[in-house]
Amino acid sequence: MFAKGAHVVQLIERLAPKHLAVPDDKIGLQLGTLAKEVRRVLVTLDVTPAVVEEAIGKQADLIVAHHAIIFRPLAHLQTDTPAGRLYERLIKHDIAVYIAHTNYDIAEGGMNDLMADALGLTETTHLSDVHTEKLKKLVVFVPESHHEPVLQAMFRAGAGWIGNYSHCSFNIEGTGTFLPQDGARPFIGEPGKLERAAEIRVETIVPESAEKRVVQAMLKAHPYEEVAYDLYPMDLKGRSFGLGRVGKLPEPEPLSAFAKRVKASLNVESARVTGDPDKPIRKVAVLGGSGSRYVRQAQMAGADVIVTGDIDFHTAQDALAAGMAIVDPGHHAEKMMIQPFAAWLNEQLKQAGTKTEALPSETDTNPFWHV
Template identity: 40%
Template sequence: MAQVPALDDVVRLLHQWYPPHTAESWDAVGLVWGELDQRVGKILFAVDPTPEVAQEAAEWGADLLVVHHPLFLKPVHGVAATTPKGRTLTTLIKAGCALLTAHTNADQALGGVSEALATALGLGEQQPITPAPGDPVDKLTVYVPTDAAAIVRAAIAEAGAGQIGNYDFASFSSDGTGRFRPLDGAEPMIGTVGAIEEVAEVRIEAVLPRGRRAAVVRAMRAAHPYEEPAYDVVEVADSEIGATGTGRIGTIARMPLGEFAQIVADALPPTAQGVRVAGDPARSVRRIAVCGGAGDFLLDTILRTDADVYVTSDLRHHPAAEFLERAAGGEDGGPALIDVAHYAAESTWLPVVEARLREVLGEGVETRVSEINTDPWTMRL
């Protein structure tokens, strides 16, 4: 029989793929409720933690409900079952079903919401619209007597310096001559007080995560033979363009805007809103930018890209109109806009994270994507 994982194991996986620390500061992500040692044999995935979705989870016997939107984005003073949010949590607790949210931490990630939307629309050569900055890095440079260089190199590596990609203990060394004069009160290992001394030294350079700066410097000083080692630590400018970041931009086979809009409509679940288009249906499009969820905060950025069309949700009248006016002054008329329902865009992520978990956890876990459409709009006249 396949092993049924503990909730702690599932949470660790989701947090590895969608790290909570990458969420926006205003967001509320992570495990909302659940005992870490409870077994998880059934996982349900949904965009919104509504009372109806909670009831579906309870009736199916789910042990974990994974949602995109937070249940408690704003602070509350109680969770009485007289409120919709209280009913949702009460239903889950009574059913023994844990609740986990992956919101803005899932938006930017590999295998996240914007990537899922871009893939659902057939975009190739995907890149983030705004790449996430790489982890902050420092560089340590220290001067060591030649016969002690290997000891110091090993000490700083053990403390966390010198890791680059899939390599560790990486450093650079160059030979030189150190010159100094010990003063009164010094206890020099080499040389005498008052006399200038020259020593064959090695300059050692290694990069390190900024969070390991204090530990690496302590290790260096402890291993260094000098009473006062000469060293410096500099902050390295971020030059890495990673695969994570806000939104996605990619390519499709060139086609008219109207034809691409139909592809968008066919790829997403039907909603009362449908697909709204701003632009000439006959214009040719190839470069497509997308952002899962409300994406009008990226409008200024989109104007600086080579996108032919921008697909997102919740575009408001004035920002959209001003965007189109500014785009019209561009060389090629600027990007067109396609506005889709918020729920529809973000629902593309659910089968992606479901498949990802199922692949890792194996047959010990049943998974299901909720079929409840939680889009708030139900009719259009």
């Protein structure tokens, strides 16, 4: 069977939850409906007329893009404008468009991790923290016979992480009481008779992103008709998520050599460079897309260079005066996400038992050419 559009999006949001996006970012479903079967998903960086024609030719029902097609509220929708013609073509062919932008940039395994991995960076941290995950404590009472299956089901769903430790829980033996009423179908005991059962109180940590999944897994593995459990908010903070990455090269190298590494690793035609060609580069900041606002932050993080796009003239001058190197491979360097994103989504769709497939776009959406 083919997956519904809503199911495809649920899978994507496991990797790049919406709450990770920076405020006011244009993400999510921007056009069409998810209440339909999706045979093929086309993964792209941008939605251009050529990409839409590619989607039509490949019979895609959903386009998943990194960059939004609607940036501000529409005052009107005229089909004799370039944007209007694009929207009309998508609507006529019933192709929905879903955007994963800064939530994908920030996500673990997302855009900025791909860039850091491509450049061979190690010991990476966030360049700019954006979101710290809230934690809850889940308490559930389980009969001794099902203690281990319920516990492992919660762990598999994402519960029990504290820092670098997994499978964290606390378990207390005790006695539970309940009196099944008429119409009840108890796992233990019988209606109208007070029952005492040997149970284990299980306490574990649940991150907000996995709360629904963990509770569902727990309920599915639990044998009771009515499960007694509690969720408590905690002051303890979970994982932090952020824009950009800062990491180290295995060995220092001159800026001129590093710039060539960037060009080759990100598969771009050229890269603009600011700084002394002989400057030793060891600590590197990366940020996909437009990163002029983060040059100073990268320097404060101890980076010798920042790799990012859309650097303006005055930002480059200020960085040069401050001794900070910049390698600008262009905004379109983010095209590197297309293949790995499509491969990841294909694996998720396969594991979910669907026939839906994700296709990487083959259309070049770079608006620039080089002389």
